Amino acid sequence: MSSDFQVGRVALGVRLRELRADAGLNGKGMAERLGWQRSKVSRLENGKQTATADDLDAWALAAGVPGEAADLKSRLRGLESQQRSWRRQLASGHRAVQEKYVAAYRDTSAVRGYEATVVPGLFQTPRYARHLLVHNAELMRSPRDTDEAVRARMNRQQVLHEPGRAFRVLVWEGVLYARFCPREVMAGQLDRLVGVIGASTAGGGVSLGVVPFSAQLTLSPKHGFWIFDEERVVVETINTEFQLEAADDVALYGRVWDRLDESAVHGARAHRLVARARAALHVA
Structure with a gap:
């Protein structure tokens, strides 16, 4: 996995954590609201797992900010587009x-x-x-x-x-x-x-x-x-x-x-x- 990809995944996790905290939820509460295992919430927030588009839709809805889903999915697309400079290559x-x-x-x-x-x-x-x-x-x-x-x-x-x-x-x-x-x-x-x-x-x-x-x-x-x-x-x-x-x-x-x-x-x-x-x- 490229370092650029991992950096982006960690940054996405930070944003997910912010939305969860702004909703007044801890990790356990977010997992219960989503119907997920607590470990999945932790992996996503810490950049250990790549979210799917459906995950991000569900997260935004659970955090009470469904309008944020578009931004989250834009960040995900950024992870899936890897840019490699010819100068470095x-x-x-x-x-x-x-x-x-x-x-x-x-x-x-x-x-x-x-x-x-x-x-x-x-x-x-x-x-x-x-x-x-x-x-x-x-x-x-x-x-x-x-x-x-x-x-x-x-x-x-x-x-x-x-x-x-x-x-x-x-x-x-x-x-x-x-x-x-x-x-x-x-x-x-x-x-x-x-x-x-x-x-x-x-x-x-x-x-x-x-x-x-x-x-x-x-x-x-x-x-x-x-x-x-x-x-x-x-x-x-x-x-x-x-x-x-x-x-x-x-x-x-x-x-x-x-x-x-x-x-x-x-x-x-x-x-x-x-x-x-x-x-x-x-x-x-």
């Missing part, structure tokens, strides 16, 4: 971050992802990945461990071939044209995507779709995100990685993915979009 270079993702994918059975600006790491070629990692190291002023980071990113791709896993990935068509590397490197990357699309049409655990520029959308493409086992969402910004675990947040991102998928094309139609972008490079 990259303090020793990119390799450790890539290895963290390898472990995350190996602990996951079903992944839904969407990227709006870059080819997903699961499908990157080594040369494409190298250019991205070099650019990011320069931007973040982090240590250069590019060779090790590229190898770790390629190791992550091994999960694509493991049985019992499902990867359903979407990309915005702009990804096919955003060049962070020389033309010939981008051409090789697009060739790799053709292979991924071919594999997805042949069946198996990997599916890649493209949201075309011409698609009729019901929402704007916005930022990329990844949903792991319908339990956790990872969102990357320029300076921070957010891990969202609140059920409402996971459900929201699931609905966004569903809407994007409704506008996406797969199979031969996706292949034509990649081929068009490949032709625009004018590389043999």
Whole structure:
């Protein structure tokens, strides 16, 4: 459990204790009013147990301040959204971050992802990945461990071939044209995507779709995100990685993915979009 999470849980417990005391109740009285064991009240107030939304509704009602439930649940959502600074994560270079993702994918059975600006790491070629990692190291002023980071990113791709896993990935068509590397490197990357699309049409655990520029959308493409086992969402910004675990947040991102998928094309139609972008490079 992260220290930030525990600090937040203790702070929530302090607030619960304040509401209970303001109601003129001791721990035993609060437990009786709630119909709980006294030990549960103690664990919640001392940050030893994470409250549920229903717990917080009941607590506010028992304390005579039902209007406080919204604030309490907001604090709970704050616990379930973990923020990790890239500056801290990259303090020793990119390799450790890539290895963290390898472990995350190996602990996951079903992944839904969407990227709006870059080819997903699961499908990157080594040369494409190298250019991205070099650019990011320069931007973040982090240590250069590019060779090790590229190898770790390629190791992550091994999960694509493991049985019992499902990867359903979407990309915005702009990804096919955003060049962070020389033309010939981008051409090789697009060739790799053709292979991924071919594999997805042949069946198996990997599916890649493209949201075309011409698609009729019901929402704007916005930022990329990844949903792991319908339990956790990872969102990357320029300076921070957010891990969202609140059920409402996971459900929201699931609905966004569903809407994007409704506008996406797969199979031969996706292949034509990649081929068009490949032709625009004018590389043999």
